[in-house]
Amino acid sequence: MTNTNRPSQEKLHVDVAIVGGAMTGAILALALAQLSTHTRNKTNKKGQPLKIALIEAQRPNNGHPGFDARSIAIAHQSIFELTQLGIWPKLAHLGTPITHIHVSDRGHFGMTELNSEHFHLPYLGQVVELDAVGHSLFQLLDNSDVQLFCPATLEHVDTHPDKQSLMLTDGRQIDAALVIAADGIHSKVRQSMNLPLEQVDFKQTAVVANIHTRKPHQHWAYERFTQNGPLALLPLTSHQGQNRLSLVWALSDQEATRLLDAPKSVFIDELQQAFGFRAGEFIDVGQRSSYPLMLSSMRRPIYHRTLFIGNAAQTLHPIAGQGFNLGLRDLVSVIKILKSAIAQEQDLGSAQVVHDYLACRVKDRDSTLEHIEFLVRGFSNQHWPLVLGRDLGLRLLSWFPPLKMPIAKTAMGWKS
CATH class of the missing domain: 3.50.50.60 (FAD/NAD(P)-binding domain)
Incomplete structure (x- = not known):
């Protein structure tokens, strides 16, 4: 070299x-x-x-x-491709497996889950810190x-x-x-x-941070659609005995600015209110950063x-x-x-x-x-016919598991 x-x-x-x-x-x-x-x-x-x-x-x-405090989820198919390239074996020790994904629509009845065991796989993806x-x-x-x-x-x-x-x-x-x-x-x-x-400017800002939780994540990842935009939590390896999740929270530009500057206690309380307690109690937040969201x-x-x-x-x-x-x-x-x-x-x-x-x-x-x-358009819109349609869709995935295959393929990066 x-x-x-x-x-x-x-x-x-x-x-x-x-x-x-x-x-x-x-x-x-x-x-x-x-x-x-x-x-x-x-x-x-x-x-x-x-x-x-x-x-x-x-x-x-x-x-x-490009190598900041963010974390990213690498899909199952991407792990396969990286393994074929000889790269993943040299990075695997940095990965945290995702074995379950929970998707929900805050304030509405829509929710569903994906489970790696259902697809006879050890994981759906891996999370790495950049x-x-x-x-x-x-x-x-x-x-x-x-x-x-x-x-x-x-x-x-x-x-x-x-x-x-x-x-x-x-x-x-x-x-x-x-x-x-x-x-x-x-x-x-x-x-x-x-x-x-x-x-395409979505007029949203992503707030990124690591969240410390009271209980272990047990390899669950979460995608929660809120009135402001989607909120994602990804499992991370524990650090100094702390249970950690990586947060990406899409907010309006104004709300993002407010929460970036808010005291930790305020940020944690509002995050807990937006997400709920499915991942347990949030007890601390690391350094917060942000970036604009656009396509x-x-x-x-x-x-x-x-x-x-x-x-x-x-x-x-x-x-x-x-x-x-x-x-x-x-x-x-x-x-x-x-x-x-x-x-x-x-x-x-x-x-x-x-x-x-x-x-x-x-x-x-x-x-x-x-x-x-x-x-983005469908899950950011609060018009009631769209809300009803997407929540029925999420529920149908739970009621009829075979319908999950197309969603799972997308989540895992599989291409037909």
């Missing part, structure tokens, strides 16, 4: 340059490094493994926006063949017929046959190329010799916990397309490769984006 930190006017030529080293970008870099060696060994092709560069502004720490995952991923990167540019920031991209030239703010230049943008909703790659981003997407997450993945291509409302899981499916598609291109000795940045990726992602992206917007 080359950790390239010294400014230089010398150009570096690579096969693939990944911009953005948070979850999606770091995992992709590690997976591609393994893929290139494995593919060449398996097919007995001569030549060197792929040259892969990863550009990231900072290493994981308390201020890293800060801990970030440190583990960068330890793996430090011992890989990935050329890591960190700290490094992209200034702009110059487009050429046979390459993309990435100009860094310190004067260094990286020429790449293929650029993969994994640099988030404010993607510098996308901005440099003047590509449009469609956005954003690129109509075509490609450009000349460039692919967009994860939050650079689309961002989701956290209502169903599908953001990272959709980004991981982007990543898996990239690997599938590049594996084929390597085997056929294609130009990795060719129009054929770029459009193969687009074709591979259209159906899944469109259906997921439509599904998330439908859920």
